[in-house]
Amino acid sequence: MAFVFWVLILCSVVGTAKITLASTRTFDIDYKKDCFRKDGQPFRFISGSIHYNRIPRVYWKDRLLKMYMAGLNTIQTYVPWNYHEPFPNKYIFEGDRDLEQFLQLANDTGLLVILRPGPYICAEWDMGGLPAWLLRKKDIILRSSDPDYIKEVDRWMEKLLPMIRPFLYQNGGPVITVQVENEYGSYFACDFNYLRHLAQLFRYHLGNEVVLFTTDGAAVSYLKCGSLQDLYATVDFGAGGNVTAAFEAQRHAEPHGPLVNSEFYTGWLDHWGEPHSLVPKGIVAKSLSEILQTGASVNLYMFIGGTNFGYWNGANTPYAPQPTSYDYDAPLTEAGDLTEKYFAIRDVIGMYSKVPEGPIPPSTPKYAYGPVKMERLRSVSDAVSLLSFSGPVNSTYPVTFTDLQQSSGFVLYRTNLPVDCSMPTALSSPLNGVHDRAYVSVDGVASGILERDKCQTINVTGKTGSQLDILVENMGRVNFGKNINDFKGLISNLTLGSEVVTAWLVYSLSIDEAVKEGVLTRGGRAEGPRASGSPLSVPAFYGGSFSIPSGIPDLPQDTYIQFPGWTKGQVWINGFNLGRYWPKRGPQVTLYVPAHILSTKAPNNVTLLELEGGPNTPTCTVEFTASPALNGTMRHTLGHNFRLFNKADLS
Ligand SMILES: *[C@@H]1O[C@H](CO)[C@@H](O)[C@H](O)[C@H]1NC(C)=O
Numbered sequence: 001m002a003f004v005f006w007v008l009i010l011c012s013v014v015g016t017a018k019i020t021l022a023s024t025r026t027f028d029i030d031y032k033k034d035c036f037r038k039d040g041q042p043f044r045f046i047s048g049s050i051h052y053n054r055i056p057r058v059y060w061k062d063r064l065l066k067m068y069m070a071g072l073n074t075i076q077t078y079v080p081w082n083y084h085e086p087f088p089n090k091y092i093f094e095g096d097r098d099l100e101q102f103l104q105l106a107n108d109t110g111l112l113v114i115l116r117p118g119p120y121i122c123a124e125w126d127m128g129g130l131p132a133w134l135l136r137k138k139d140i141i142l143r144s145s146d147p148d149y150i151k152e153v154d155r156w157m158e159k160l161l162p163m164i165r166p167f168l169y170q171n172g173g174p175v176i177t178v179q180v181e182n183e184y185g186s187y188f189a190c191d192f193n194y195l196r197h198l199a200q201l202f203r204y205h206l207g208n209e210v211v212l213f214t215t216d217g218a219a220v221s222y223l224k225c226g227s228l229q230d231l232y233a234t235v236d237f238g239a240g241g242n243v244t245a246a247f248e249a250q251r252h253a254e255p256h257g258p259l260v261n262s263e264f265y266t267g268w269l270d271h272w273g274e275p276h277s278l279v280p281k282g283i284v285a286k287s288l289s290e291i292l293q294t295g296a297s298v299n300l301y302m303f304i305g306g307t308n309f310g311y312w313n314g315a316n317t318p319y320a321p322q323p324t325s326y327d328y329d330a331p332l333t334e335a336g337d338l339t340e341k342y343f344a345i346r347d348v349i350g351m352y353s354k355v356p357e358g359p360i361p362p363s364t365p366k367y368a369y370g371p372v373k374m375e376r377l378r379s380v381s382d383a384v385s386l387l388s389f390s391g392p393v394n395s396t397y398p399v400t401f402t403d404l405q406q407s408s409g410f411v412l413y414r415t416n417l418p419v420d421c422s423m424p425t426a427l428s429s430p431l432n433g434v435h436d437r438a439y440v441s442v443d444g445v446a447s448g449i450l451e452r453d454k455c456q457t458i459n460v461t462g463k464t465g466s467q468l469d470i471l472v473e474n475m476g477r478v479n480f481g482k483n484i485n486d487f488k489g490l491i492s493n494l495t496l497g498s499e500v501v502t503a504w505l506v507y508s509l510s511i512d513e514a515v516k517e518g519v520l521t522r523g524g525r526a527e528g529p530r531a532s533g534s535p536l537s538v539p540a541f542y543g544g545s546f547s548i549p550s551g552i553p554d555l556p557q558d559t560y561i562q563f564p565g566w567t568k569g570q571v572w573i574n575g576f577n578l579g580r581y582w583p584k585r586g587p588q589v590t591l592y593v594p595a596h597i598l599s600t601k602a603p604n605n606v607t608l609l610e611l612e613g614g615p616n617t618p619t620c621t622v623e624f625t626a627s628p629a630l631n632g633t634m635r636h637t638l639g640h641n642f643r644l645f646n647k648a649d650l651s
Pocket residue numbers: 104107108110172173174
């Protein structure tokens with residue numbers, strides 16, 4: 001430390017500070033002392049995961065400061081490729097996607113950075129961060145040395161890594177280590193040529209000094225295909241397990257060097273239809289203490305989870321998509337609020353290193369704007385000419401989202417009943433090819449819902465020539481395991497009775513653009529009759545607006561939106577896609593609404609795409625409340641079957 005100080009003084013005198021200083025900044029591994037070494041001194045990181053892509057940019061600073069005040073010296077983030085390159089060669093690094101600004105803020109806050117640029121990241125993020133357009137090569141083998149895949153990876157990394165290079169620690173920035181791939185040992189391919197290629201690619205763009213590493217489940221079996229010479233092997237494991245045994249697995253791959261848990265789970269992820277995951281703070285604190293006691297470096301995954309805005313959530317298999325909230329039961333809530341777990345963790349860190357003094361930024365205030373009356377605008381079927389900018393594709397058999405070059409959202413498949421179906425007739429997806437949920441209607445009346453891995457057949461009724469509309473929702477691409485080549489739409493034929501359904505008009509829908517442009521005004525048919533005894537109605541848009549009350553200081557503030565009587569859909573405020581709501585299935589009941597999307601100058605416009613049916617009442621409302629509800633279904637019980645949370649359980 002004294003040495004660095006002396007050099008600083010000397011350099012400012014000589015006036016070549018930058019060049020000389022750069023050479024004093026080093027970060028590497030000390031294999032003799034089994035630790036990291038920063039500027040020649042033993043170093044261990046106590047890090048927390050924060051994904052900039054799940055937090056509005058206006059809140060980055062607040063969250064980073066809270067992390068710093070917890071006693072962390074480092075943060076960890078993934079870089080989701082599909083977030084930055086939504087179409088081939090179309091890159092976005094602005095606004096909420098301004099990675100350089102995020103790295104700069106981390107450095108300004110006094111935090112180092114562990115960067116995990118993938119290319120595959122898992123992360124409960126759509127397709128594990130891989131762009132869906134990779135599937136245009138239909139038989140591509142993702143995460144392997146398949147030349148079609150490698151070509152795109154090379155092109156992406158040639159864009160990304162040179163941007164990172166100035167932020168490496170030895171170049172004056174915060175990035176101390178860079179991960180290659182992610183839990184590769186859990187993937188079936190076990191392609192060492194692929195890992196070797198990535199290692200060389202990263203070295204080529206980032207130089208020879210940077211510490212490159214891998215992360216795998218804490219078992220010898222995972223490390224087998226996940227680790228490679230020259231990539232420092234680390235492990236991940238959650239609270240409540242045997243820390244000694246977990247690190248023994250790492251020692252199997254790395255007999256010397258620092259012990260590292262790259263993902264110490266502070267909580268756990270959710271799926272629609274399953275209880276909200278909770279991990280008690282006591283278990284987290286105890287395991288964290290055990291880890292720090294060994295002298296290991298650790299990253300708390302997540303320190304703040306944030307939100308899967310829009311369509312960004314991923315899914316596991318058998319098909320189970322994750323909800324909009326990525327709260328994760330982390331020490332900072334989805335909205336960045338301080339929790340008891342935050343202070344428990346801070347206390348533990350304080351036992352092993354110095355925690356900064358001074359005030360911790362408080363939780364942000366929330367405001368309950370109250371109920372907002374919603375009015376039915378028109379059904380998707382009625383609005384199709386407003387929603388499909390390109391018009392339909394005429395195809396004998398169904399085409400997929402990929403064929404239409406659409407990544408996320410919804411596609412409408414339209415045809416006519418080829419035969420008389422006055423008697424209920426089975427409409428089926430014999431090959432389970434509805435990816436992921438299909439809202440079926442005949443002549444504007446809802447017939448039923450087909451759902452991947454859950455429901456392959458429904459009955460439809462109608463006369464010959466009646467219009468059969470099937471709105472297919474992509475609920476998020478699989479992000480883990482061998483099924484990440486997740487095509488969307490109708491990926492195989494439907495049958496009606498025993499015949500294959502043909503003669504489709506397939507509409508790629510630009511719903512987000514239409515909502516933003518405000519073209520979805522009242523019109524079309526009134527809500528059709530609901531089939532007797534059925535709560536279903538056809539997918540339709542609803543609109544409403546509310547003004548921020550005047551005379552109350554510091555508005556707008558963050559809030560939560562809830563959906564009393566609504567079933568399932570997508571919600572936008574002022575054109576910002578907040579994500580999916582599905583209170584009927586849960587566990588998530590409210591969606592987080594960050595204040596920056598609200599306006600005090602004009603009424604705020606709420607748009608819903610309700611897929612199954614709004615409240616069956618004369619007036620329907622959504623409601624803004626001041627507190628979240630993420631546990632709408634049964635609470636997770638921690639009994640005798642509590643075990644180490646493990647990604648392997650997800651495959
Ligand atoms: C990062 O912060 C350090 C001080 O912690 C400073 O020396 C360095 O210049 C900063 N780098 C950048 C890129 O701002």
